[in-house]
Amino acid sequence: MAVAAYASLVSLSDVLDNVQHPSRRHRLHLDKEQIGGLQQKVQFLQDFLELHSQRISPEMEDLGRQLAVVADEADDIIDFHVVNQLCERSQDKTHHMAALSSFRQDIEKIIKRIDSITEKLMMVKEERVDIQEQQPIVSGNMGSTTPSSSDKNTMVGFDERLLQVVDELTRDESDLRILPIVGMGGIGKTTLAQNVFDHPYIINRFDMRIWFTISQQYSVREILLKYLINGKKIKASAADELDLAKLGECFHKLLFGERYLIVLDDLWSIKAWEDFKMSFPNNSNGSRILVTTRLLDVARPLGFDNHYFTVNFLDKDKSWDLLSEKAFAQKSCPYPELEKIGRNIARCCRGLPLAIVVIGGLLAKSKDKQEYWEFVAKNVTSFVNSGDDDYCLKILSLSYNSLPIHLKPCFLYMRVFPEDDRIEASKLIKLWISEGFLKPVGGKSVKEAAKEYLKDLADRNLILIRKWTDTGKIKTCGVHDILRELCFRESEREHLIRIPKAQKIPFTVLNDGDVCFLCSHKQDRQNRIHLQEVLIGLQSTTVASPSVCEACNNMYQNLNKFRWVKVFKSVHDESDVTSPLHTKLRYLKVKGYNRIEKNQKHIVPGTISLLWNLQILDLGHSKTVSLSEVWEMPKLRRLSINSSLPDLLEGQDSTILENLSTLSSSRGFSCSEEIVKRIPNLKKLYVVWPVSLDKLALFNKLESFSLKYNFCRLEDIDFPTSLKKLSLSRCLFPWEKMTIIGSSLPNLEVLKLNNAFKGREWNPVEGEFLRLKVLSIKNHDLEQWGAEDIHFPNLHGLYLEEMFELKEIPLSIGDIYTLHSIHFQICGEFAMNSALEIVKDQKEKGNESLQVYVNGKQVDEERVFSDSDLSFVDSDEEQS
Known part of the structure; x- marks a missing residue:
C-alpha cells in the first residue's frame, strides 16, 4: 500500500495548496497556520516514502494502508468544508466563526491520526535498521563464469x-x-x-x-x-x-x-x-x-x-517461428490444422520472446491439441501470466519493483487503457495531472514533470514509444499487454485508483440513463449502478440521476463518497435539465453537440466554481453562455471554450489566473493588455476569428500559437519572439509577407500552414527559419517554390498535402543534412515525381537515411507511381 499512500499524499498536498490559494472573490475561513503545518507533515511523509520505498516491510505496508485511508479522508473533509463555504452566502461573523471552528476541529483530528502513523513508521524504521546491522549482506546471485544453459x-x-x-x-x-x-x-x-x-x-x-x-x-x-x-x-x-x-x-x-x-x-x-x-x-x-x-x-x-x-520485438513471422520451436521443437508446424491458431497465439504475444517461450512451453505439454490451442488463443495473456508459477510476471515485475515510488502510480494508471492502445502522450499527461499523481519539483510545472515521468518510464522500457514527433518528443505511446496485466494486479493490490478525477460528458446523452456517467459508454439497464446522490447547488431544476457501468464501479473504490454539484444545464424548448458533476474533478471535458442540437445553448451557472480543484476545462464545440465563473477557478491550467474570454464580474477586478498555460478560444478573442495581465503565464494559444492580435507579443512566455480565419493583416500581428510553434489556417496572407514570420521568430521550430497563404510563388530568404525543424504546407495553390537547402538548414520533416499545382520540389531540399523524411499526401503528379528524383539523387550521393512517403507508403528509386498513388489514402503520419 506504499504506492497508494504516496499517491494519496501527493494528491492531498495539491489540495492543501489549493485551499491556501482560493479565488480572491471567495475567501475561505480556515486556520492557515494549521493547514500549513499539515502540509509540512504530508511533505515529510512523501519524502520518507521516496527514501524507503524499496525497503518496505509488512509492518510498513500496513501503516501505508492506514496512511492512504487517512489522506483520502482528509481530502474528503477539506472538500466538504470548502464547498460548503463556497455555497454559503451569509456574511454573518458568527456563522463564519462557526465554520472556521468546525474546519479547524476536523483538521486537528486528521493531524493527530497522521502524527500517530508517523510515530509508528519511525519506530518500525529504527527496528529494521537494527536488524539489518546485525545481519550480514548475502547476495542471492553470486555470479558465474558461463551463462545459463537453460x-x-x-x-x-x-x-x-x-x-x-x-x-x-x-x-x-x-x-x-x-x-x-x-x-x-x-x-x-x-x-x-x-x-x-x-x-x-x-x-x-x-x-x-x-x-x-x-x-x-x-x-x-x-x-x-x-x-x-x-x-x-x-x-x-x-x-x-x-x-x-x-x-x-x-x-x-x-x-x-x-x-x-x-x-x-x-x-x-x-x-x-x-x-x-x-x-x-x-x-x-x-x-x-x-x-x-x-x-x-x-x-x-x-x-x-x-x-x-x-533489442526490438519480434515480427509476426519470427514470433511464429519461436512458438513453433518451443511447442514442437522445430521451426515448422507438423500439424496444418494448428498453424492458423498458432499464428494468432504468437501475434497476441506482441513480439515479446519471454511471453512466446512461456506459452510455447504450455502448448508443448498439451494433449488435445486443437481444442486446447483454441482455448489458449482466447486467453493468451492469462495463460502467459499463469504459466510456470507466474514466471513471466516475476521477470517483468523486477522492472516495476525497481521504480522510484513517484513513477509507480503513473505506470499503474496504464491499466485504464485498452490492450495494444496507441495513447496520445498529451492525453496521458492530462489524465496523470487530473489524478494528482504529479509532484512539481524545482520550479517546474506539473506538465513539465509529467513529460519527464513519461520519458523516464520509456527509458526504463516499461512504456513503449509508438511514435515520435519530428521535434524529438513522444507523440504516442502504449504498454505491452503483459505489462498491462501487471498494472492490473498491482493496482488492485494497492487499491490505487479510488475515485475518478477526470470526466468526459457528451451533451447529447446527459439525460440518457443508459449511459455511464464516467466513461460515456452505453450500459445494460440491468447492470447499471445508481450512485448515492449527495447534491449541492441549484435546487430549482430536474437533475439527471448519475449511474455508472459495472466496469467503472469495479475500478473505482469510493464512488459513493462523491458529492455532486449541479453544473451544466441543457436548455431545450420543453425542459430544463441540470447535469451533476462531483466536486473533486480536476479534468472535465464536455463533448460537442450533434447536428440536431446545433442551435442549442448550454448554460454554465455559477456553481461551476464549486469544482474548486478543476485544472482542465474543455468545453470543445459546445455552445455555452454565462461562463464568467472561470475567473473564480485559480487552479485552471487549460481552458477550451467556444467563445471569447468572458467579461469580469463585479469584484473580479484583481483576478489573475496564474496557472493558466493553455487557452483555446473559438471566436472573438481580443488580445488586450488587460487580458495579458489576467493570464500572464500563457504558453499555448489557439484562436478562431480573433478581434485583435496587435498586443500578442505581450505574452512573452507564449511558445505555441494557432490562428484560424483572420481579418488582420500579417504585419498587424505582433508575434512574441518566444514562439516555437506557429499554425496558420485559412488566413490567405500573400506569400511575400512570409518574411515577416521568418525574420521575427528566431526560435520557431514548427510551422504548419493550411490554406494560410495565397499566390503562385514563394521564394524563401536566406537567414530566416534557422531553427525550423518541421514545415507542413497543405491546400495551397502554390506553383513555384524557390527553396534551397540553405533556407531551412535545420529541417527534420517536410509535409506537403493537397498541393495539386506545385510543379516540383527543389532537388536541393534533399541536401539538408538534418532532413530525415518528406511526406506527400494527395499531391499532384509533378510534385510526387519530384519525390522520386530526390530519392534517386540522395542515393547517388550516398544518403540512405532520407525517407520519402507518398500517401503513407515509403518510396524508393525503383518505384513507379500508379493511379492509386495519386488518390487519397489514409495515413497515420502526423507532424509534431
Missing part, C-alpha cells in the same frame, strides 16, 4: 543483431570499450548476449571470457570470490582473509595482459558498474565488456560515444 535461451529472430554485436566487439580499436544491449524485460537481451558469448569468432578472438550476472541485489565481493575459487585462483580456505580490495587486485592481475570479454548481465545502475570497473584493466589490446540492461539511463553513459544496441 532451454529457454533458444534464439530466434536476432541473427542480424547477433552479427552486428559480434562485429562491434571485434573491431580493431585497442582501448577497452563497453557495449550495452538494452531492451525491456523478457525481450531477449540475455539470450542474445549468450549467443554472442558462445559464437565461434568470439571464442577465437578473446583469451578469456567471463560471465557475471549482476541483478538488482549483488555483492561485488561474493561475485569475484566465487569466480576466483571456481577457477582455482585462490583457495576457499583463504576466502575470509581477503577483503574486497585484495579480491579486486587479484582479479585485476588475472586479467592483466589478456584480451578478455566480460559480460555483465542484468545491470541495474551506473553504481554497479562503478563498483566493478577498478577490477578491469585497460590492456589496450581490444578487450571488451558487454552489458545487458533494461535501463537507457544506464546504457547511454556506458556506451562508447553513447552507442548502444537495442
